[in-house]
Amino acid sequence: MCGRDWADPMLQPTQWAIDVADAGVAFARGDQEILAFTGVSLKALAGAFVVLIGPSGCGKSTLLRAIADLLPCTEGEVAVFGSEPARAREQRRISFVFQDATLLPWRSVIDNVRLPLQVGGWTGRQRPGRTPEELVELVGLKGREAALPHELSGGQRQRVSIARALVTNPDVLLMDEPFGALDEITRDRLNDELLRIWRETDTTIVFVTHSLTEAAFLGQSVVVMGAGPGRIIETIDLKPRKPDNRIDRNDPAFFAMTSDLRAVLERAYGSAA
Secondary structure, X not given: OOOOOOOOOOOOOOOEEEEEEEEXXXXXXXXXXXXXXXXXXXXXXXXXXXXXXXOOOOOHXXXXXXXXXXXXXXXXXXXXXXXXXHHHHHOOOEEEEOOOOOOOOOOOHHHHHHHHHHHHHOOOOOOXXXXXHHHHHHOOOOOOOOOOHHHOOHHHHHHHHHXXXXXXXXXXXXXXXXXXXXXXXXXXXXXXXXXXXXXXXXXXXXXXXXXHHHXXXXXXXXXXXXXXXXXXXXXXXXXXXXXXXXXXXXXXXXXXXXXXXXXXXXHHHHHHO
């Protein structure tokens, strides 16, 4: 199980939005136990933007799923705002954006965004936030509310998936390579939009990517994972180098950050060999 008995009244919520302590996830394969990751510890303050990078198979996506209570940990602890992940998930404090937008093809943009409010009788009164219409405007799709998914570009579909993830006003947004299948220019534009949305919503974001430039542009901190089994190699704090989490992609400092991340990532790949 992930976490301890958070119902214990002696255990109070912490300042951390996410607190992962010596966590690991293992899968059974016949008589063997395969470790996705082990001994992983990381913390994220409320409102932080944390990026995970590392070789394929190092457990980045599995870690997101453990935080989201989609997979159980087999060792260590995970807490979301001081409680077990299951409680945060039940309270709709966590939302997930996958690489594929996974929109229902027969529902319009606005109806796809409304879907989480309609599942399980959710009304939104428990966690008031922006309306579906406001979120469609927030992601830059005002005027396309009636469009069906097949009438949208890949980037537009991902905008809908982000709006849908935000409709329950989550405190934590987990994003698993959401822009990985897009062309570079579209990805850059959506990176700009994501930072704008993050500033407007003050949501805690944990973002998985294989792109070093994306990691350097988006993250306040970048967690580099290695494989065999998955583990954290290094955590790089970028806030001193871009205090307001803004940087021009043409700034030499941006290229320096990307180069530094590449050097750490090369060590991670070397550790997986």
